[in-house]
Amino acid sequence: MRESGGRGQGPGRGAGGAGSQGGPGAARRTPGGPGRAGRQGGSARSEGTGRPASPDNPPRQPRKRPDPLDLPFGPDDDPRARPPRDDDDLPPSDDAPPTPGDRRSPRGRPRPDTGRTGGTRGRGDDEPGARRRPPREDDRPRGRAAAQSRDPGPRTRTPGSRDDAGRDDHGRSRRVPADRDHDRMRGRVQDRDDRRTFREGRAGEARTRGRQDDAQDRGGRDDDARARGRQDDDGAPRRPRPGERDRVPPRRPADGPRGPRGGDVPPPRGPGRRPPAPPRPPKPPLVLRLGSPRRRINIGLIGMTFVxxxxxxxxxQMQGLDSKVYEAAAVDQRRHVETIPAKRGSITDVNGHDLAVTxxxxxxxxxxxxxxxxGVRAKVAKVxxxxxxxxxxxxxxxxxxxxxxxxxxxxxVDPVVASRLLRASxxxxxxKKTYRRVYPAGDLAGSLIGFVGDEGKGLIGIERTSNKLLAGRDGRQRVETGRDGQRIPMTSSQRTAPVNGQDVRLTIDRDVQWAAQKSIADQVEESGAxxxxxxxxxxxxxxxxxxANAPELDLGNWRSAPASSQINKAAADVFExxxxxxxxxxxxxxxxxxxxxxxxFRVPDRIKCxxxxxxxxxxxxxxxxxFRQAMAESSNVATVMxxxxxxxxxxxxxxxAFGFGSTPGGGVPGAEAGLLPDYRKWSGSQSCTVAYGQGVSVTALQMxxxxxxxANGGVKIEPQIVAGTTDASGRHVPAAPGKQTRVVSETxxxxxxTMLESAVGEEGTGHLAAIPGYRVAGKTGTANRYDAALGRxxxxxxxxxxFAPADAPRLVVLSVLQNPKNGHFGGQLAAPVFKDVMTFAIKSKKIPPTGSTVAPVRTRTGE
Known part of the structure; x- marks a missing residue:
């Protein structure tokens, strides 16, 4: 057997007995030796059967509790009588200071007790500085019930054999292998964390029940230890050593007998009787582990931080980096630029009569x-x-x-009509306020004046060629408006006033224009042209x-007028x-x-070219x-000669030099240059036909x-259609005169x-153009018409x-009819139109007759 007294059990082994003294003088464990008394004392203390009190062995007084600041117990707290605390369940701390009799390893940890049979030797649970470990389910005494639970089958036991509870057949404690105590100590550390989690998961009720079970478990273990002590010491009682005390008060019945020191008297034991197995502690309830709240909170915080x-x-980005961009976008969203339309200028005749107004x-x-x-939509559309x-x-x-x-x-829309519709709900x-173009004269010089489109721009005629002067310059106003389009009060606004267009004064005389337009319209209708x-x-x-043109464009209904009527034929149509x-x-x-x-000239009626x-x-x-007679009678053959x-x-x-093949100036809308081929490209017959007006194309304006x-003595002046403009103050600014070019001599x-005046005489082809009281000079023209659509x-x-008067010319009148059906000679169809228009014009202009007579000239040979 191993020495137990030589190791020095310390105060934790109980008072009394030579074995408690430790050191070299300690006796070996022999029957009746001092060490036996020490062990017996420990057993007697545990079982309540120690030596009786005497003067030599007075009863042990309760230890005074040290100061709470220095010791784990209070001054009046008996470790055996105080209820178990939560910290009693904690395992021994390695950092606790060593107590007397406590043998530690060089690193400060307690060494295993090798003096006891079947396990390690350590301090008693009641020794100073000792900590109680939490009870474990594996620490309960392994009795017959435990053995039966592990091995439910029947077992036959022979004398001297040991059961699983740690006792032999004689009821003595058996030694437990050292590795089992080692496993038990390792399990204690693991149980510590489990107990802590269990105690945190449970409330006060679980804590109280745990302390009760722990007390019972410790009592069972003490019984097992005492049994082993009795077995080792042959049942000799041991006197407790001074300072030695039990871990927990021994379990006793509520009304059972007590020992000399107040301990319970254990029941009598026989050689074949074993103490009952301690009750198995209740299993902890199944705890459903939900995740860690701290982890969920951390994850939530991380997600919130990310968002x-x-x-x-x-x-x-919005307030710092792109603040200017969003500020500009906000300003643009509420700031609007309104266009203030300028009033378009008027078009008047030479006397200031309105031909087109705004x-x-x-x-x-x-x-x-x-x-x-x-249904509402249909009613609104109808209205x-x-x-x-x-x-x-x-x-x-x-x-x-x-x-x-x-x-x-x-x-x-007329303002009166718009007000009526707005009142109709x-x-x-x-x-919206705007302007519209009105043409008071209707179709008077319609194709010459032109019209304005929906966008306020001139499309044809004077409206187009003089659009820059007439339109003026629109104004602009920057305002800040709200969501509904209403202007925000007290906000900044920038306004640029519009510049109204200038009035354009034409050289057209409204009365003469009316007469010319009426005369040609009547002749076109009568001749079927x-x-x-x-x-x-x-x-x-x-x-x-x-x-004037016939048919003329009606400016009041220009949208429905045919495209052919929108052409100013007087300046655009070319003809031979x-x-x-x-x-x-x-x-x-x-x-x-x-x-x-x-x-x-000797003139036949035909000539070969x-x-x-x-x-x-x-x-x-x-x-x-x-030659004068040939011009009067319009002889083609004499002209070719x-x-x-x-x-x-x-x-x-x-x-x-007379302007063929070039566009006339003066700003006449739609003016064309005509067609004049180079003489080097003329064909053989074309060199003859050009002389009397075939093979060359001109416009009425050019002729x-x-x-x-x-009539002007051989000086050509560019035709003028614009007499001048009127500025914002109403002052008339006349247009620059046309360019003058001398073409032929005055002679x-x-x-x-004189030759043209003879052509209007009684023997001339234009006698129907003669005006009584006035000397008239003119020439008729009849030419084959080239039809571009037919190609022939x-x-x-x-x-x-x-022109008239011939001796002091003032006015030139030209009349042209295209493709007449009732006759085709110019002297027959166009000369009467000339007479009517010239007569009205000289009266309107108040041009008096010269009163002179035609000088006698030689028209025929022999005169």
């Missing part, structure tokens, strides 16, 4: 998304169509566009007094002039001094006639300019004038152009 960081980053109007718009009911003069289908189509919030209904109808043109021009200034072009051939011959007015035979308008026998004397180059130069040059011009010549062009 808040996103918001913070976005806030920094009046105040309203622009009506509607929000179709506000009218969702089909709008009646008041605005538009089709009901058009209004219904605009109202049906419910996907938009703005639909313009009309932009030139039409949903989502709004009106496709169209007709009249131009009245002032000889001294080349200002256009009238420019015919005999009216003979004055240019005469001017070239006279200027070249190849002929004179009295030069005699290369591969073609050219004829006069009337068949006649070959006769001699002067004179052109041959001049040559193609000189004739071409004269045509260019009127030719006769203005002759040549006068000689040609078809029909005729009848024309007449002249």
């Amino acid at each position: 808040l960081s996103i918001f913070a980053g976005r806030l920094i 009046v105040e109007a309203r622009e009506l718009s509607i929000d179709p998304s506000k009218i969702t009911d089909v 709008l169509a009646q008041q605005l003069g538009k089709s009901e289908q058009d209004m219904a189509a605009k109202l049906a566009r419910v996907d938009t919030r703005y639909q313009r209904l009309a932009s030139d 039409i949903p989502a109808l709004s009106a 496709d169209s007709g043109t009249v131009i009245v021009m002032d000889v001294r200034t080349a200002q256009i007094v009238a420019m 002039p015919g005999s009216t072009n003979k004055v240019i051939t005469a001017a070239a011959a006279l200027e070249a001094r190849m002929v004179t007015p009295d030069t005699v 290369y591969d073609r035979v050219l004829r006069d308008a009337h068949a006649h026998a070959a006769e001699s006639m002067t 004179a052109a041959r004397k001049v040559g193609s180059a000189r004739l071409y130069a004269m045509l260019k 009127a300019s030719v006769y203005q040059t002759i 040549t011009a006068k000689e040609i004038t 010549y078809d029909g005729y062009t009848a024309s007449f152009v002249g």
Whole structure:
């Protein structure tokens, strides 16, 4: 057997007995030795059967509790009588200071007790500095019941064998292998954490029940230890040593007998009787471990931090980095630029009569998304169509566009009509102040004046060519508006005042224009012509007094007018002039001094020119006639004879000098240059036909300019249509005069004038153009008409152009009819128009007759 007294049991082993002294003098464990008494004392203390009190062995007084600040117990607290505390369940601490008799390893940990049989030796649980470990389910005594629970099968036990509870057949404690105590100590440390978790999960009830079970468990273990002590010491009682005490008070019945020191008297034991196994502690309830709250809180905080960081980053971006961008966007959202339309200037005639004016109007718009009911929409469309003069289908189509919030209904509504519609309580109808163009004269000079589109820009005529002057400059106003479009009060605004357009004064005389337009319209209708043109021009200034077309464009209904009526035919339509072009051939011959007015030609009624035979308008026998007579009778053959004397180059130069092949200046809308091929490209017959106006194309404006040059003494002036403008103060600013160019000498011009005056005489082809009391000079023209649609010549062009008074020219009048059906000669169809328009014009201008008579001239040979 191993020595137990030599190790020194210390005060934890109980008072009394030589074995408690420790050291070398301790006796070995032999029957009746001192060590036995020490062990017996320990057993007697545990079982309540120690030595009786005597003077030599007085009863042990309760230990005084040390100061709570220094010792684990209070001064009046008996460890055996105090109830168990939570800290009693804690395992021994390695950091606790060593107590007397406590043997520790060099590192301060208690060494295992090798002096006891079957396990390690340590301090008693009641020794100073000792800590009680928490009870474990494995620490309960392993009795018969435990053995039976582990091995439910029947077992046969022989004398001297040991059961699983640690006792042999004689009831003595058996030694437990050291490795089992080692496992027990390791399990204690593991149970500590489990007990702590269990105690935290349970409330006060679990803690109280745990202390009770722990006391019972410790009592069971003490019984087991005492049994082993009795077995080792052969049942000799041991006197407790001074300072030695039990871990916990021994379990006893409530009314059982007590020992000399108050301990319970254990029941008598026999050789074959074992003490009952201690009750098994209740199993802890199953605790459902939900996750750690701290972990959930941390995860939640991390998520919230991430989300808040996103918001913070976005806030920094908006408030810091992109603040200027968002500020500008906000300003643009509430700031709107409103256009203040400028009032368009008026177009007047030479006397200031309005031909086109601008009046105040309203622009009506509607929000179709506000009218969702089909029945209401139909009623609204009907009302709008009646008041605005538009089709009901058009209004219904605009109202049906419910996907938009703005639909313009009309932009030139009269203010009275707009007010009437606004009072009709039409949903989502709004009106905006604007202007509309009005043409008081209707179709008077319609194609010349032109019209303005819905966007306020001129599309054709003077409205287009003078749009910059007429339109002016719109103003702008910057305002801040709210969500509903209303202006925000007390906000800054910038306003640029509009600049109204200037008034444009034309050279047109309203009265003469009316007369010319009426006369040509009547003749077109009577002759069945496709169209007709009249131009009245002032000889001294080349200002256009009238420019009429038939049919004329009605400016009050220009949207429904055909496209052909929107062309200013007087300046845009080209045609072959015919005999009216003979004055240019005469001017070239006279200027070249190849002929004179009295030069005699032997004139047949036909002439061969290369591969073609050219004829006069009337068949006649070959006769001699002067050049003046040939012009009066409009002989083609005599004109070709004179052109041959001049040559193609000189004739071409004269045509260019009179303006053929170039666009006339003066700002006449739609003016065309005509067609004048280079003489080097003329064909053989074309060199002859150009002399009497075939093979070359001109406009009515170009031909009127030719006769203005002759009437003005050979000086050509660019035609003028704009007399001037009127500024904002109402002051009239006249237009610059047209460019003047001398084409022929004054002598040549006068000689040609006398020849033209003979053509209006009784024997001339233009006698229907004669005006009583006035000397008139003019020339008829009849030419084959080239039809571009057919690609060939078809029909005729009848024309007449002249001026009066012939001896002091003031006005030039030209009349042209295209493709007449009832006749085709110019002297027959166009000359009467000339007479009517010239008569009205000289009276309107109050041009008196000169009173002179025609000087006698030689018209025929032999006179």
